[in-house]
Amino acid sequence: MSKPKLGxxxxxxxxxxxxxxxxxxxxxVIESLIHNMRLKARVKRVCVASIEKFTKYPTYRYQVQxxxxxxxxxxxGIGMLGGTMRWTEVARQITKHLHKLKDDQxxxxxFSCCHSSDGFHATRMALKDYxxxxxxxxxxxxxFSDAITIWTMFYRNKRLAKPHGAIVKVINxxxxxxxxxxxxxxMQSTVQPP
Numbered sequence: 001m002s003k004p005k006l007g008x009x010x011x012x013x014x015x016x017x018x019x020x021x022x023x024x025x026x027x028x029v030i031e032s033l034i035h036n037m038r039l040k041a042r043v044k045r046v047c048v049a050s051i052e053k054f055t056k057y058p059t060y061r062y063q064v065q066x067x068x069x070x071x072x073x074x075x076x077g078i079g080m081l082g083g084t085m086r087w088t089e090v091a092r093q094i095t096k097h098l099h100k101l102k103d104d105q106x107x108x109x110x111f112s113c114c115h116s117s118d119g120f121h122a123t124r125m126a127l128k129d130y131x132x133x134x135x136x137x138x139x140x141x142x143x144f145s146d147a148i149t150i151w152t153m154f155y156r157n158k159r160l161a162k163p164h165g166a167i168v169k170v171i172n173x174x175x176x177x178x179x180x181x182x183x184x185x186x187m188q189s190t191v192q193p194p
Contacts, residue, residue: 007064012047013071026070050081073113087122109134
């Protein structure tokens, strides 16, 4: 029996300037990278810019191993057209698209936004039955260039079997700063290089 293909669910929540200027979004780059690596992976990209569209987006429960949230985050939630969505509501929208994990399953959450640490901590309880671990940034703000560099390196090298600490270490060493963090939902441990 062959191993099931990896699955990726990308939440692409661009801001108005990204939409108006038809800029390449982070998730479009990641989607292209995954397809060009010829992993034969399943990739679903949900692209919405408004709160209304995000809350009304048709739901289907996906069996994926990676969920990537690219958005404009703040301390209390994410900024979208129509206002700010609180982190707890963001978690509710994400879990609408997922099955809860079974004992032997693994799934990783990726927070790619400013205040991603706040996002992780605010959604930790709501997401713990859906994810085994999460990656987020250690600083409150992150530039697009840092984010796209990190996630390109991450998806180019990361598979569920590869150690989280090793991926974090390589990326942080390349950047010359400890910007990427991995945290397990199960053990509540943080992996960062010394």
